[in-house]
Amino acid sequence: MRIEHFPLGIADSQSNLFDDMAQFCEKTLPKDSIYAFLHDERNRLFPDEAFADLFSGRGRQSVPPSSIATVMVLQRL
Numbered sequence: 001m002r003i004e005h006f007p008l009g010i011a012d013s014q015s016n017l018f019d020d021m022a023q024f025c026e027k028t029l030p031k032d033s034i035y036a037f038l039h040d041e042r043n044r045l046f047p048d049e050a051f052a053d054l055f056s057g058r059g060r061q062s063v064p065p066s067s068i069a070t071v072m073v074l075q076r077l
Contacts, residue, residue, distance in 0.1 A: 034077060042070050 022039070029036045038045075043066060051065035 038070055038073065042066055046070060 025036065025039060046066040046069035048065050051069070055062050055065070
């Protein structure tokens with residue numbers, strides 16, 4: 001059996017993918033809300049590289065760690 005190695009899932013910076021949602025949130029959410037803060041600072045707070053040692057090099061590509069960390073924070077709010 002051949003085991004393939006895939007890299008750590010890295011958050012893609014497809015900035016235009018969620019432009020409509022980002023614009024809606026910027027107009028709707030208060031600038032000092034935790035949600036606006038997470039949107040603005042997610043990549044600085046949870047850089048994918050900081051979590052690389054927690055993920056195996058085997059198997060398929062992972063969900064980006066920055067996404068997982070952000071979801072975990074949102075679940076606790």
